[in-house]
Amino acid sequence: MKILINIALFLTFIFGFGQNQYSEIKYYFKINNGGSPVILDCALLYNENDNKSTFINFGFNSIPEEQKTEIDDINGDLLVNVEKYDDNNGQKPEYQKFFLKDSLVSHESVYGEKKYHVILEKLPTLRWEILNDTLNILNFKTQKAKVNFRGRDYFAWFSTEIKISDGPYKFYGLPGLILKIQSTDSKYTFEVYSVKLNISEKHFSITNLKEKYPNKKIISINDKVNLIKKNTEKERKFRLSNNPNATEIKIEHSGIELNYEDVINGN
Amino acid sequence: MGTKHFFFLLLFTVNSQLIAQDISGEVKDGNGKKLPFVNILIKEKEDSKKIIFFTQTDREGKFIFYKKTIISIENDSIYLEASLNGYNEVIKMIRQRELTKTYNINFILQRLQVQKLQEIIIVGKIPKFKISKDTISFKVKQYVDGSETKIEDVIKNLPGIDVNSTTGEILYKGKSIETVTLDGDNLFGFNYTLGTKNINADMVEQIEAIDNYAENPLLKGIEQGGKVSLNLKLKKNKTNYSGNITAGFGMFDLDKIATDIQGNFLTTSAALKSFATLSQNNIGINHSPFDYFGFNLSIEQQKESNYFAKKNLHETIFTNAVTMSRANINNQFFGNYNAIFKLNPKLSVKTNIYYLQDRININQLFQNNYTINNQNFVTKDNTFITKKPQQYRGDLEIKYNTSKTSLLEYNLRLRQENIKIPTIIIQNETEDFSSILHTKDFYLKQNLLWTKKLSDGKALQVSLFHSFNDLPQTSSITPSVFDENSINDIQESEFKKTFLEGKATYLGSSKRDKYTFTFGANLSQSPFVSRLFNSENTISENKFDYSKSNIFNTGVYNFSYGKWQISPSYSIRLLNQNLEQNIENQEQTQNNFIFEPTLNLKYKLNSVSFLSTNLGYNQNTNTEQYFFLNQVLMNNRTTVSNLPSLNLQNSQRYSLLYFNNDLYNQFQLNADISYQKSTGNYFTNQNITENTTQIEYFFLPQDNSNWNMNIQVSKYIPFIESTLKLISNSSISNFKNIVNNSALRLNENQFLRNSFFWKTAFDIPINFENTITYQYSNSKSKNLSAFINKSWQNTFRIILKPNKKWFLIVSSDYYLPNIEQSEQQFYFLDATLRHKPKNKKWGASFTMRNITNENNFEQVQTSDISTTIFKSNLLPRYFLLNLMWNF
Incomplete structure (x- = not known):
């Protein structure tokens, strides 16, 4: 990947602590279940003063045409149905971390549900293991770390040069910003492509999901787990009753979170 | 960057607690x-x-x-x-x-x-990818429990996919698929049922449903979209080959041995992909894509029907309401080999070879109760038919990339089919006839196609096509129908058809729209000769030459705007027809300028449903089967003749379709309504007596019209853990004819068929499935009384699965062909027990069919002049022990 380095230095004189400082880090989210990958555009917005951040998945449409190119036909293994990213009726997945309150609020799709839900959970406990490897990403020196989160193992590359203990999606808690994180089977990858630090409030703001979707009832993560169970069972029965020959159906979930043992067993 | 302050402090703080050493x-x-x-x-x-x-x-x-x-x-x-x-x-x-x-x-x-604190901005570049939105994939193991089903059984369960149980035709989102590819390679073409009916489900890892399928990679994105296909992704074995053998042996009730043997073999490697199947059975199964039991055309035959000569003389068989597997008393041997060789990156050769041989025994009774001009009479024919078809066929396809942007394809097909049908007929329980119908069918087809990709959104195609079909038939009926002194009557009939076409197509596409323009010309020549004679004299002769040529231009334009998809198309042609009756020295010529517009509109209501409408106007020539003047003897009682006309038939059609597939709510609803009216048709003038039926076809610029309505609703109800489905088809047809010197009669046929389906999905080892069907038909002629028939049918199945290795299905079918005659009821019972040890490569099953041993089946049909009762024999009771081995 070619790196265009465009450093603009602005001296901002800030009097007092009145203005909020934000950092905007843009990632691309690559889902690669074999064959051709799906690339989605995402952004992490970090508010230093309030110790909170939001991670938004803008989807496929926001990538400008010039930055897209052709690839050859599929000959790999699985392909994800991309339609669900294009036609969400304007719904965007969003994840907000409130570090002071130790909580995480998500706005995302739940298996079998037509509309997105707003889900409240405790910030998941991530037991990072620091590894020796280092890597240069976007000219930042990064070190590798490993974690297991909800059924998947991930490798993350973080840089202490950016002292933000945050990262894409639900990942956080390393001594520097996570510039890249990838599941060990390479199916899910978040990688940075743009970093903007110390931007003043004029350009950004984080609206709490509760206020953004006032008509949506906030559910707990246990509610989400139960919804998934219920819808999976409904789908299994539906397929069973439409199926003239086979008498056993298995539904496999292949999303980024495979199990919720940390929630069921208590953090 | 910030400044650092370094503090070096050595601090030793000894903690007296020995436990915490942190x-x-x-x-x-x-x-x-x-x-x-x-x-x-x-x-x-x-x-x-x-x-x-x-x-x-x-x-x-x-x-x-x-x-x-x-x-x-x-x-x-x-x-x-x-x-x-x-x-x-x-x-x-x-x-x-x-x-x-x-x-x-x-x-x-x-x-x-x-x-x-400084503002820092660093921007890299997002990697460039364009995603194909067109493919949805399904993991096979989610739809099957490891039992030895064929992949067609898995395909039937996929959401959005319908499979026609008779022909095996697959529809995806309401559209007929182009083909089923194997790991991206098109091995079968339109005969994809060879793959779907024979490849085992456990050879396949995934099934992909592909929108906007383009067989020619140069045309991908340029071609008019909307073609759909399925792709089977095979499991990656350690070896390059896989296959299975099934051997079934058993006994019929009458001490005849029942057999069902099949072997399939699949090889996959970089240079060669092949699939071969070999089968023999006498339990009524058709492993081939060709239907010799009924008259169903395969998908490939339907698409090529324009190039075939007409089969004038037919055996008299009707198709059963019961499934083919009960009524097809056969002895079929079928072999097929398909292979694609990739000789080098530019050149690939594909070959398909078919051989089929069958012997079908049919014993049928036709009883017609006529009411014509206030006269009632009955005709009865008891027929014993032995149909012996044989087919040899070879296809060859060569694809050569002459450059990176051009492709040359050559297709060749050779087919020889011979059908011998000896028949014995007992007419009206008094007279005996025996006949033999011998049909030979030779078919040659070749096609040369050159595709050139001019730029990213433009391409050009040039094609040359040639086909030749020769269909000589001979039928001999003993004793003679026409002459007492003669032993037999012989009817010879031969249709030939030569078709030539050259055309050039220009294709273009941009972000929002796609267009295609074609210019070309074609010529078809269909000579016909027939002779009906016996030892005494020549009764009737025909000889004509019919040729038809077109110079044409067609255009298709496809435009997407928001939720709309608009697709107008047109066809302009100069048509010339020439019919020379050589015996009578008569000649008819006709030239027409024809304009045929069509409009397709589709509106996407939301992510799960759409509405589409289709309007079209066509002008068609009539089939050459209506062009012979003098009578041809079809069977012991029927002769046919025509008053030929070269006039065209104008038809308009309008249709509206609503499609809703809401998988979130486990709900599906399809409804469509269509109306077709054709002006200018061949009507029949029939003269029917107890012993003879004379039919004369003549052309009138009169209308026939047809309304058709279909609804299919299905919903999963969690409360009763079941899926309920309601299917309703109905049609109203208006048509005209003349019977026994009547005036022109106005007739109407009404048909209604309602089906209710219920299948449970309990978590206990036992589950149930039931389908009940009601059918109503009403045929009448204006001012006369109607012929009405109502029938019921019910199928009930019990599915038992006590554990993963054993599987039992018991199925019962009940038929009441005519409510008015409640004593005529038919009751069938079948059972299948399967055993498949876990992770072993073999399995076994024991099948019993027709346990109640119903040996014949009756069906009632109405027309504007009669009620007809068809009775035919069935496969007797049998049991079969089947062993399967996968490798």
Whole structure:
């Protein structure tokens, strides 16, 4: 990947602590279940003063045409149905971390549900293991770390040069910003492509999901787990009753979170 | 970047507690306030960025490294760094660390001066990818329980996919698929049922449903979209081949042996992909794509029907309402080999070879109760038919990439089919006839196609096509129908057809629209000869030459705008027809300028449903079967003749379709309504007596019209753990005819068929499925009484699965062909027991069919002049023990 380095230095004189400082880090989210990958555009917005951040998945449409190119036909293994990213009726997945309150609020799709839900959970406990490897990403020196989160193992590359203990999606808690994180089977990858630090409030703001979707009832993560169970069972029965020959159906979930043992067993 | 302040402090704090041998401490700011979320890093070198361990301070500003965590550090000296965004970093060193000691290290961090905070912007480039939105994939193992089903059974279950149970035709989202590819390779073409009916489900890893399928990779994205296909992704075995053998042996009730043997073999490698199947059975199964039991055309035959000569003389068979597997008394041998060789990156050769041989025994009774011009009479024919078809066929396809942007394809097909049908007929329970119909069918087809991709959105195609079909038939009926002194009558009939076509097509596409223009010309010549004679004289002769030519231009335009998809198309042609009756020295010529527009509209209501409408106008020539003047003898009682006309038939059609597939709510609804009216048709003038039926076809510029309505609703109801489905088809047809010297009669046929389906999905080992069907038909002629028939049908199945290895299905079918005659009822019972040991490569099954041993089946049909009762014999009761082995 070619790196265009465009450093603009602005001296901002800030009097007092009145203005909020934000950092905007843009990632691309690559889902690669074999064959051709799906690339989605995402952004992490970090508010230093309030110790909170939001991670938004803008989807496929926001990538400008010039930055897209052709690839050859599929000959790999699985392909994800991309339609669900294009036609969400304007719904965007969003994840907000409130570090002071130790909580995480998500706005995302739940298996079998037509509309997105707003889900409240405790910030998941991530037991990072620091590894020796280092890597240069976007000219930042990064070190590798490993974690297991909800059924998947991930490798993350973080840089202490950016002292933000945050990262894409639900990942956080390393001594520097996570510039890249990838599941060990390479199916899910978040990688940075743009970093903007110390931007003043004029350009950004984080609206709490509760206020953004006032008509949506906030559910707990246990509610989400139960919804998934219920819808999976409904789908299994539906397929069973439409199926003239086979008498056993298995539904496999292949999303980024495979199990919720940390929630069921208590953090 | 910020400045660093280095503090070197050696702190030894010995903690008397021997239990805690960790490193802990506290972090405060310059004002003594506790600082949470401060990163505490352990490093081996002071100026290195490399971290060995880390932790964060809690809300009290406290941190701890437990001994068991840091015990692996080799260095005696380590550095602790406290860092927080917006504050200076502080590094402290622990020199000559002792493992038994507990260390308490505190930090004080100073806030950085604000003007040092600079806005930093670094931008890289997002990798370039364009995603194909057109493919949805299904994992096969989610739809099957490891039983030895064929992949067609799995395909039937996929959402959005319908399979026609008779022909095997697959529809995806309402559209007929182009083909089923194997790992991207098109091995079968339109005869994809060879793959779907024979490849085992456990050879396949995934099934992909592909929108906007383009067989020619040069045309991908340029071609009119909307073609759909399925792709089977095969399991990657350690070896390059896989296959299965099934051997079934059993007994019929009458001490005849029942057999069902099949072997399939699949090879996949970089240079060669092949699939071969060999089968023999006498239990009524058709393993081939060709239907010799009924008159169903395969998908391929339907698409090519324009190139075939007409089969004038037919055996008299009707198709059963019961499934083919009950009524097809056969002895079929079928072999097929398909292979694609990739000789080099530019050249690939595909070959398909077919051989079929069958012997079908049919015993049928036709009883017609006529009411014509207030006269009632009955005709009865009891027929014993032995149909012996034989087919040899070879296809060859060569694809050569002459350059990166051009492709040359050559297709060749040769087919020879011979059908011998000896028949014995007992007419009206008094007279005996025997006949033999011998049909030979030779077919040659070749096609040369050149595709050139001119640019990203433009392409050109040039094609040359030639086909030749020769269909000589001979039928001999004993004793003679026409002459007492003659032993037999012989009817010879031969249709030939030669078709030539050349055309050039220009294709273009841009972001929103696609267009195609074609210019071309075609010529078809259909000569016909027939002769009906016996030892005494020649009764009737025909000889004509019919030729038809077109110079044509067609255009298709497809435009997407928001939720709309609009597709108008047109066809302009100069048609010339010439019919020479050589015996009578008559000639008819006709030239027409024809304009045929069509409009397709589709509106996407939301992500799960759409509405589409289709309007079209066509002008068609009539089939050459209506062009012979003098009578041809069809069977012991029927002769046909025509008053030919070259006039065209104009037809308009309108249709509206609503499609809703809401998988979130497990709900599906399809409804469509269509109306077709054709002006200018051939009507029949029939003269029917107890012993003879004379039919004359003549052309009138009169209308026939047809309304058709279909609804299919299905919903899964969680409360009763079942899926309920309601299917309703109905049609109203208006047509005209003349019977026994009547005036032109106006007739109407009404038809209704309603089906209700219920299948349970309980978690217990037993489940049920039931389908009940009601059928109503009403045929009448204006001012006369109607012929009405109502029938019921019910199928009930019990599915038992006590564990993963055993599987039992018991199925019963009940038929009441005519409510008015409740004593005529038919009741069938079948059972299948399957055993498949887990992870073993073999399986076994035991089948019993027609346990109640119904030996014939009756069906009632109405027309504007009669009620007809068809009775035919069935396969007797049999049992079969089947062993399967996969490798």
